[in-house]
Amino acid sequence: xxxxxxxxxxxxxxxxxxxxxxxxxxxxxxxxxxxxTAKRELVLHNGGVGIIxxxxxxKLVMVKQFRKPLEKVVLxxxxxxxxxxxxxxxxxxxxxxxxxxTGYHAETxxxxxxxxxxxxxxxxxxxxxxxxxxxxxxHPLPQDEDEVLELYExxxxxxxxxxxxxxxxxxxxxxxxxxxxxxxxxxxxxxx
Amino acid sequence: xxxxxxxxxxxxxxxxxxxxxxxxxxxxxxxxxxxxTAKRELVLHNGGVGIIxxxxxxKLVMVKQFRKPLEKVVLxxxxxxxxxxxxxxxxxxxxxxxxxxTGYHAETxxxxxxxxxxxxxxxxxxxxxxxxxxxxxxHPLPQDEDEVLELYExxxxxxxxxxxxxxxxxxxxxxxxxxxxxxxxxxxxxxx
Numbered sequence: 001x002x003x004x005x006x007x008x009x010x011x012x013x014x015x016x017x018x019x020x021x022x023x024x025x026x027x028x029x030x031x032x033x034x035x036x037t038a039k040r041e042l043v044l045h046n047g048g049v050g051i052i053x054x055x056x057x058x059k060l061v062m063v064k065q066f067r068k069p070l071e072k073v074v075l076x077x078x079x080x081x082x083x084x085x086x087x088x089x090x091x092x093x094x095x096x097x098x099x100x101x102t103g104y105h106a107e108t109x110x111x112x113x114x115x116x117x118x119x120x121x122x123x124x125x126x127x128x129x130x131x132x133x134x135x136x137x138x139h140p141l142p143q144d145e146d147e148v149l150e151l152y153e154x155x156x157x158x159x160x161x162x163x164x165x166x167x168x169x170x171x172x173x174x175x176x177x178x179x180x181x182x183x184x185x186x187x188x189x190x191x192x
Numbered sequence: 193x194x195x196x197x198x199x200x201x202x203x204x205x206x207x208x209x210x211x212x213x214x215x216x217x218x219x220x221x222x223x224x225x226x227x228x229t230a231k232r233e234l235v236l237h238n239g240g241v242g243i244i245x246x247x248x249x250x251k252l253v254m255v256k257q258f259r260k261p262l263e264k265v266v267l268x269x270x271x272x273x274x275x276x277x278x279x280x281x282x283x284x285x286x287x288x289x290x291x292x293x294t295g296y297h298a299e300t301x302x303x304x305x306x307x308x309x310x311x312x313x314x315x316x317x318x319x320x321x322x323x324x325x326x327x328x329x330x331h332p333l334p335q336d337e338d339e340v341l342e343l344y345e346x347x348x349x350x351x352x353x354x355x356x357x358x359x360x361x362x363x364x365x366x367x368x369x370x371x372x373x374x375x376x377x378x379x380x381x382x383x384x
Contacts, residue, residue, distance in 0.1 A: 002342050007258035007265045017210045018217055020233040022313055025210055025217050030260060038338040040260040041212040043235055048312075066199035068222060068232040069315040070308060073199045081312075113355065115363040116262060117310045120273075121214055121237075123261040124310055126363070146230040150194050163305060171307040171318070171363040178370055185377040 006033050009040065022081065023122075045124035046087070049094045050079040050172040052112065052179060053104060053131040059153040060180060061102050061134070062173070066148065075152060075162055076173045078102055079126070090127040096141065098131055101149055103140040107133035112179065117171060126172055130179075156180060198225050201232065214273065215314075237316035238279070241286045242271040242364040244304065244371060245296060245323040251345035252372060253294050253326070254365075258340065267344060267354055268365045270294055271318070282319040288333065290323055293341055295332040299325035304371065309363060318364055322371075348372060 009030035017025040028040040053061040062075045080097035082090055091109060098104055112128040143149055154162065159177045162168040168177065201222035209217040220232040245253040254267045272289035274282055283301060290296055304320040335341055346354065351369045354360040360369065 002256075002340070004265060007256075007340050009258055009260050011260075018219075020219070021231065022233050023235065025235075027210075027212070028260065032338055033258075033340055036338075039213065041214050042261050043215065043217075043314075044261070045313075064194070064199075066201055066225075067308075067311040068201055068220065069234050069236070069313060070311055073196060074311065076311070113366060114361070115366050116259075116361055117363045118314065118316055119259040119262055119266065119268070119362045120240075121261060122235075122310065122314075146224055146228075148194070148199050148225055169306070169308055170311045171309045171367065174305060174307050175363065175367050175370065178367065178374060182370060182374045182377065185374060185381065188381065 008033055009038070012037065041121050043118075043122040043124070045122060046082050046084070047090070047125040047127070048079055048081045049090050049097060049127045049129065050077050050176065051094050051098050051106075051109075051129050051131050052077055052176045053098060053102065053106060053134055054180065055134050055153055057153070059155055060159055060177070061104060062152045062154060062159075062168075063101050064150040064152060070169075074169055075154075075167045076170055077176045079172060091129065094127070094129045094131070099137055100141045100143055102151055103137055104131070104134040105137045106131035107135065115172075115175075128172065128176070128179075156184065200225055201230070204229065233313050235310075235314040235316070237314055238274050238276070239282070239317040239319070240271055240273045241282050241289060241319045241321065242269050242368065243286050243290050243298075243301075243321050243323050244269055244368045245290060245294065245298060245326055246372065247326050247345055249345070251347055252351055252369070253296060254344045254346060254351075254360075255293050256342040256344060262361075266361055267346075267359045268362055269368045271364060283321065286319070286321045286323070291329055292333045292335055294343055295329055296323070296326040297329045298323035299327065307364075307367075320364065320368070320371075348376065 013029040015027045024044045026042040078101040205221040216236045218234045270293040
């Protein structure tokens with residue numbers, strides 16, 4: 001079994017390429033554990049949250065929006081970037097983003113897990129929460145100014161069809177639908 | 193219900209920031225559908241594949257490797273970038289990467305789905321395949337020169353524990369373990 005030092009790539013030099021609003025880009029020269037060097041392209045990101053909100057009617061609340069990198073309109077679970085100051089408590093981001101994007105407040109917000117989305121080049125991490133006991137907020141937080149969002153509430157069968165149709169096509173949302181299906185399968189087992 | 197034109201953000205100007213080996217970075221000025229403009233940071237990527245290889249002993253084949261953006265060693269399902277020329281047939285990438293990274297050839301390779309990993313800023317898409325009926329290749333394709341990989345074969349219970357321990361921590365692998373669990377739950381249902 002290999003030790004950490006057999007894997008580690010130490011940075012010799014880091015070159016700043018770009019500092020943006022959402023991402024920072026760096027190019028590292030690293031020393032390889034077996035000798036020699038290599039370049040590593042790095043996209044640093046402050047992380048975000050994704051929320052799996054299930055209504056009392058057992059529907060998944062989703063947002064439709066345009067994604068510039070994909071040049072298309074897609075259906076996703078509510079999600080958003082962690083603001084500076086929320087870093088230690090991503091659940092606060094989850095509460096805020098759920099209300100901003102959907103107008104819902106969740107009485108129950110449960111941590112599901114956390115996942116790096118693209119570990120080959122990025123440190124972007126997403127914290128996933130399941131939201132239940134949803135109540136419409138009377139005067140919800142306003143949506144981001146530069147975002148057009150449309151709300152949908154889908155049954156599990158509709159969400160699975162939307163994956164087949166390509167309207168649901170991103171990792172966190174496909175994970176969320178699968179998570180929901182697994183929870184229902186497990187509940188089914190309990191009842192037998 | 194909103195139309196496509198109510199969502200679309202048209203590029204007014206695209207600025208090239210970086211052209212790398214794995215990613216290209218651009219900054220777009222876009223015209224917003226409700227008027228006004230905004231900046232969009234874009235990381236373009238050629239896409240990749242992830243493979244869920246289950247052995248005849250019902251274990252998941254995984255690779256341990258160092259990920260520079262995370263500065264840690266993690267366990268992932270075998271995966272890799274689509275080479276130019278493989279673009280139209282990602283299943284070829286899956287066959288090649290499985291052999292390079294694990295020394296296994298899969299008699300059965302089944303398309304599971306495809307997912308954009310980080311649609312907020314990147315077009316990176318991953319095609320997921322389930323691999324079964326695995327056979328060790330006598331003289332497998334060599335691993336990439338600048339990668340140190342260590343192979344593991346985990347039971348479902350071990351994989352779920354590795355998620356709790358943070359050793360499995362990326363979206364495609366967490367998705368894969370959950371997919372495996374769901375398949376087993378469904379098989380269980382069939383048997384009752």
